[in-house]
Amino acid sequence: MNPFSFERAETIAGAVSAIAKNDRARFIAGGTNLLDLMKENVSRPARLIDITRLPLARIEETGDGGLRIGALVTNADTAYDERILQRYPLLSKAILAGASAQLRNMATTGGNLLQRTRCYYFYDTATPCNKRAPGSGCGAIGGFNRIHAILGTSDKCIATHPSDMCVALAALGATVRVTGPDGEHTLPFSGFHRLPGDTPELDTNLRPDELITAVDLPAKGFATHHAYLKIRDRQSYAFALVSVAAALELDGGHIREARLALGGVAHMPWRDTAAEAMLSGKPATVENFRAVAEAIVREAKGFGHNTFKIELAKRAVVRALEQATGMEQPS
Numbered sequence: 001m002n003p004f005s006f007e008r009a010e011t012i013a014g015a016v017s018a019i020a021k022n023d024r025a026r027f028i029a030g031g032t033n034l035l036d037l038m039k040e041n042v043s044r045p046a047r048l049i050d051i052t053r054l055p056l057a058r059i060e061e062t063g064d065g066g067l068r069i070g071a072l073v074t075n076a077d078t079a080y081d082e083r084i085l086q087r088y089p090l091l092s093k094a095i096l097a098g099a100s101a102q103l104r105n106m107a108t109t110g111g112n113l114l115q116r117t118r119c120y121y122f123y124d125t126a127t128p129c130n131k132r133a134p135g136s137g138c139g140a141i142g143g144f145n146r147i148h149a150i151l152g153t154s155d156k157c158i159a160t161h162p163s164d165m166c167v168a169l170a171a172l173g174a175t176v177r178v179t180g181p182d183g184e185h186t187l188p189f190s191g192f193h194r195l196p197g198d199t200p201e202l203d204t205n206l207r208p209d210e211l212i213t214a215v216d217l218p219a220k221g222f223a224t225h226h227a228y229l230k231i232r233d234r235q236s237y238a239f240a241l242v243s244v245a246a247a248l249e250l251d252g253g254h255i256r257e258a259r260l261a262l263g264g265v266a267h268m269p270w271r272d273t274a275a276e277a278m279l280s281g282k283p284a285t286v287e288n289f290r291a292v293a294e295a296i297v298r299e300a301k302g303f304g305h306n307t308f309k310i311e312l313a314k315r316a317v318v319r320a321l322e323q324a325t326g327m328e329q330p331s
């Protein structure tokens with residue numbers, strides 16, 4: 001049993017100053033990930049700062065035609081919000097592909113971004129894991145690694161980021177709003193999560209004393225042509241083996257703009273802007289989709305049990321693009 005103290009933050013400034021006072025303090029929002037990690041002894045905070053009373057549970061219009069989703073808006077409230085359904089249906093679909101209704105009622109925007117990997121070894125304190133215990137080794141490299149990464153891996157860690165919502169946010173080009181001791185600043189979504197490199201213990205570029213306050217969606221929501229395809233072992237209540245968020249702007253049969261982000265394949269949502277550019281101005285054909293899929297996995301590396309993901313990712317990219325263009329209906 002790890003003893004910890006608890007306090008409830010009433011203001012954003014109060015939450016930021018409380019976290020700065022104790023380097024073993026952690027914010028708690030919906031608790032759907034942090035409490036599991038505490039029960040497994042993976043996370044051992046000395047103090048929990050409950051942020052659920054902060055005024056961050058609203059979805060608001062931004063000045064540039066986008067939407068600001070407060071860090072405490074639940075995944076369910078985001079997915080069923082009329083403005084999200086009309087203008088960002090890709091985001092709604094990605095959220096609803098994840099977890100269960102009960103979890104989505106508790107899980108928050110900020111917590112979803114910061115949920116930790118589902119690597120089995122990370123959760124098992126009897127095994128080595130560089131993310132949980134830096135320098136101890138990696139149980140997954142050379143171990144059972146069916147759910148692990150094929151892109152952006154390092155010799156220290158091959159974990160994946162498990163979120164569905166974040167894959168859609170990456171494709172949409174969202175921005176994360178953060179408040180810390182130095183005031184407020186923003187991080188582009190592509191710069192929020194990290195690859196493992198030599199420091200797999202760090203999942204993101206958020207500092208430990210910073211609070212996520214919101215996620216901003218740009219005006220362009222790709223509402224007409226989009227798809228979220230999630231391939232998993234069960235049709236519900238399972239994390240993605242591979243997922244693809246595809247968003248297209250079409251001009252007749254040609255692609256004016258393409259966005260593609262993959263989940264389940266890397267330590268962060270994997271958006272490949274060079275591959276997206278290959279589709280720009282091209283006819284929306286299966287041949288072109290196959291070419292872009294090949295390009296995305298060109299540097300992919302399998303570790304044995306997860307090598308099937310390379311072919312799976314290629315097929316998923318093609319199918320998601322077919323669904324986004326309407327060539328195939330989502331199943």
Ligand SMILES: Cc1cc2nc3c(=O)[nH]c(=O)nc-3n(C[C@H](O)[C@H](O)[C@H](O)COP(=O)(O)OP(=O)(O)OC[C@H]3O[C@@H](n4cnc5c(N)ncnc54)[C@H](O)[C@@H]3O)c2cc1C
Nearest residue numbers: 029030031032033034098099107108110111112163164212
């Ligand atoms: C059985 C199960 C199945 C699941 N399946 C899926 C799935 O298929 N797809 C999917 O995407 N997700 C899935 N999830 C994950 C779920 O979506 C996350 O657990 C949830 O989004 C976390 O949000 P939370 O508010 O509960 O975070 P918490 O558990 O409260 O916090 C998580 C982390 O975020 C930090 N934190 C929270 N809010 C902030 C903030 N505003 N600023 C700074 N730090 C903050 C906390 O300190 C903690 O470190 C599943 C979870 C479970 C338990």
Ligand code: SF4
Nearest residue numbers: 119129130138157158
């Ligand atoms: S893949 Fe990463 S999280 Fe999993 S055991 Fe290796 S170091 Fe730990």
